[in-house]
Amino acid sequence: MQRKHVLAALLGGVLALDVFAQTLDEDEARIEELMNAPATVRSVAPAPAASATVDDSINETPIAAAVVAPAQSADDEWLAPKQNENAMEFADLAHSIGARVSIVTTNEREHHGVVTSADAKQVTIEVRRKGGNASYVLKKEQILKIESR
Known part of the structure; x- marks a missing residue:
């Protein structure tokens, strides 16, 4: 086959x-x-010239609505950022011994603990760690932000 x-x-x-x-x-x-x-030369009709007018209507940005600043009123609190209600001043730490605080230092470290002592120059906080408690002494110049917890 x-x-x-x-x-x-x-x-x-x-x-x-x-x-x-x-x-x-x-x-x-x-x-x-x-x-x-x-060789024979064929005559070819020239292409029609492109129109010289340009349509700029696509480049114009339509205005949907005019923007006007709102008039100021008594309840404009929502416009301003809220102040942290838990923020504390360094001077208040002397009156807050035994209180739980969060302190952010200039090197961006956060310490959460209990204030054990405070004066005009420094604060001591006790922070809970894995092996027990640690005490930190932070000078006023080192502290960026203090919040009560």
Whole structure:
């Protein structure tokens, strides 16, 4: 069965070569004819010129509504940032011994603990750590923010 297919393919290939051979010869003759023919100039109609007007309407920004600042009123508290209600002054620490506080230092560290002592120059807080309690003495110059907890 396979021999029949192989023979049919070979026979088809031979016949095809005969057909292509004539076509290739005709193609070669046509190419030679075109190469030896004198060049002819075809006139091509020029393309229509583009219009010189530019539509700037797409570049204009439409104004949907005019923005007007609201008139000031008595209840404009929502406009200003809220003051932290838990904020404390350094001077108040002397009156807050035993109170829980959060202190942020100039190196951005936060200490959460209990005030054990305070004076005009420094504060001592006791902070709970993994192995027990630690006491920190922080000078007034080191402290950025104090909040009661």
